[in-house]
Amino acid sequence: MKKIIMILLTLVVMSGCSAVTKSTSSPEPYSVGILLSDSGLGDDSFNDLAFNGLERSRDELGIIFDYAEAPDGNMEGALEELINQKHDLIIGLGFSVQEALEIEAKKHPKQAFLLIDATSDLENVTSVTFKEHEGSFLVGMVAAMTSKTGTVSFIGGEDAPVIHKFQSGFEQGARYAKSDINILTGYTNSFNDLNAGERLAGDQIKKKSDFIYAAAGMSGIGSLKTAQAKGVLSAGVDADQFFIAEKSVATSMMKNVDIAIYNFIDNTLNEKKQTPSSYELGLSENGVGLAQIRIVNLKPDQMKKLDEAKEKIISGDIDVEAP
Structure with missing residues (x-):
């Protein structure tokens, strides 16, 4: 996974024969792109939950994010658009995106992907499924x-x-x-x-x-x-x-797709260990549960x-x- 790029800003102020140099550094925000599943944003369910997880990550962790939909079924094209935006992480939401995501992951082996609701064996794809x-x-x-x-x-x-x-x-x-x-x-x-x-x-x-x-x-x-x-x-x-x-x-x-996405991003930013290439979340992991x-x-x-x-x-x- 790409490390956060550090930009060094150097301000040189010259006065007479002397020079005073100040240096400050600030990291670029961690950037996430997500391809939503078939029903798209506004489904009061799967897609909206994922979006909520990214909004929470933006508000609490300082990330930036963008999303794409593929109502015409061209998932590879939608993923290519996200890849061209140079996101640190690209999320594919739903089992139906797996084939397109794996095609793009093979073409872009240095790009980090997160696949939700299906399991991939590719090294640059982390998979999250639920019980x-x-x-x-x-x-x-x-x-x-x-x-x-x-x-x-x-x-x-x-x-x-x-x-x-x-x-x-x-x-x-x-x-x-x-x-x-x-x-x-x-x-x-x-x-x-x-x-x-x-x-x-x-x-x-x-x-x-x-x-x-x-x-x-x-x-x-x-x-x-x-x-x-x-x-x-x-x-x-x-x-x-x-x-x-x-x-x-x-x-x-x-x-709890929102919690899974937030936790993955939080762990990534804080360099917490994420050794498995796939995660399966059930009742004991708070991946699923019963509403009131x-x-x-x-x-x-x-x-x-x-x-x-x-x-x-x-x-x-x-x-x-x-x-």
Whole structure:
């Protein structure tokens, strides 16, 4: 990773036959570029969290940053633009950017990259992934505990391995809380299709689902709003999405992308050891978690079971299997 460039400013003031020289030095700010994922800025979820992490890094650590989007799908071009801006670090957000990022990383071996939600073996790429299945386990428990129909459901965006982790954890948690729970699943095949999210949520509600967990980006927002319109409970994802549908969202599975980005930059600037080329963050690392539970009132024994499950996952007594 490039070191912060030091600029030496020398002021020479001459008076008669004598000269007085003063030297001051100030480092250039550490610079970060980020390529956002498909749904772009303003998704109240994954992208906005990453942006928040960079804003915090700017305010508290003094970095500067810029961002790029690739609505036309030209991720290599967007990454090239960021590379040409000479950033110290370039972040690729989301598994869909991996192929383009690795192409650019091979072309620019001295450029440092951070890949979030996928794992790369390249030397100049650090990877950060999350144990979404651990946080989703807790959401599944809340869903099963609050369901009156005995049917709950999951909505994914693209049919991809990282989304399978959300689904698998949700299913395991729901069955841990209630072994005979009925679970419906479906995919919108897009992270950016509100209508598809609305339609799929509507179909699941017709099949008696009274709790919908959506891990589908902007498509998921359509699902949450439909759940609210139909009077059923739901759970958000990545960020606390309560304010999207305040009469429906009982909790959210927090995926702390903002904290991961801030900590990585902080460690880099303070030269703290970061020997692994990849990091996987779960409940014990505060990489994932559960947002405040609202709207519903869990019974004391249910809250106890939920808290105990979290501690057992952290201790390893409960092994939430990844798909």
